[in-house]
Amino acid sequence: MxxxxxxxxxxxxxxxxxxxxxxxxxxxxxxxxxxxxxxxxxxxxxxxxxxxxxxxxxxxxxxxxxxxxxxxxxxxxxxxxxxxxxxxxxxxxxxxxxxxxxxxxxxxxxxxxxxxxxxxxxxxxxxxxxxxxxxxxxxxxxxxxxxxxxxxxxxxxxxxxxxxxxLQLPLLQKVSGDLEPVVSGCKQLVAEMSAELIPLELTLGELLEIQVGDVIRLDHPLEEPAVLVCGGEPLLKGTLGISGERKAIKLVS
Structure with a gap:
């Protein structure tokens, strides 16, 4: 959806x-x-x-x-x-x-x-x-x-x-009182997000030869940001890195 x-x-x-x-x-x-x-x-x-x-x-x-x-x-x-x-x-x-x-x-x-x-x-x-x-x-x-x-x-x-x-106008309207419970409830929903890279293409022969320990070179250039996806829809772009002991993505656009 x-x-x-x-x-x-x-x-x-x-x-x-x-x-x-x-x-x-x-x-x-x-x-x-x-x-x-x-x-x-x-x-x-x-x-x-x-x-x-x-x-x-x-x-x-x-x-x-x-x-x-x-x-x-x-x-x-x-x-x-x-x-x-x-x-x-x-x-x-x-x-x-x-x-x-x-x-x-x-x-x-x-x-x-x-x-x-x-x-x-x-x-x-x-x-x-x-x-x-x-x-x-x-x-x-x-x-x-x-x-x-x-x-x-x-x-x-x-x-x-x-x-x-x-025109120095306040653009956005505050959410009406009738909608506040709905908006508040929506904030508790969980959305699964993922970072996608440019897909890698391999021949069937190359795929059959893959073994544990192999290093596979991806087609994604280092300077190209990854795409942050939610529900199958691209939302933002970011660069991959490390934050503390976890992998992370820094949003750039």
């Missing part, structure tokens, strides 16, 4: 981040589309809205009208309308499959991600696969509505944390 993390963000913090992003989104929209309309925007914690997470996952699975830049996921419903707005000509019949169209949409998404991330980079691995694996836990998801265009977006936890830091 995969145990997924759950993170609670303060609702007032989400609202302040929404206000901050709305100002940036308005500037982003006006810069690209040259119109004075003010977009509307909704923002919420991903795993608190399973239906919306499912919608985002549908976009990801289809892979159409979707771009991922610096961990920020941006999806849109109608490329044709967006391209018409970009060209500022309602009569334009752009080919949504053309290289120029794809280039424009990629630039649009890249500019959006840079605006959201504010120059910060995401932690390695925070992308579409991570969003699906965690069912949106720790991510902020939302949508932008302006005129007849709709954009959906997902912001990874590391960018959420950076936004909160830049």
């Amino acid at each position: 995969v145990v997924r993390p759950f993170i609670f963000y303060r609702q007032n913090v989400i609202e302040k981040i929404r206000g901050h992003l709305l100002e940036k989104v308005t500037s982003w929209y006006q810069n690209w589309f040259g119109q004075a309309e003010v977009p509307s925007m909704e923002l919420f914690q991903g795993d608190q809205h399973p239906g919306y997470v499912d919608t985002c996952q549908t976009y990801i699975d289809k892979g159409d009208n979707l771009a991922v830049e610096n961990g920020v996921i941006l999806a849109w419903e109608n490329s044709q309308i967006i391209l018409q707005k970009l060209a500022k000509e309602d009569t334009l019949h752009a080919d949504v499959d053309s290289e120029l169209s794809r280039y424009l949409m990629e630039k649009l998404a890249k500019d959006f991600s840079m605006m959201v991330a504010n120059g910060n980079t995401v932690m390695e691995g925070q992308d579409c696969a991570e969003f699906k694996h965690t069912s949106g836990s720790g991510w902020l998801t939302g949508f932008i509505m302006v005129a007849d265009m709709k954009f959906c977006f997902c912001i990874p936890p590391s960018i959420v944390s950076s936004l909160a830091d830049s």
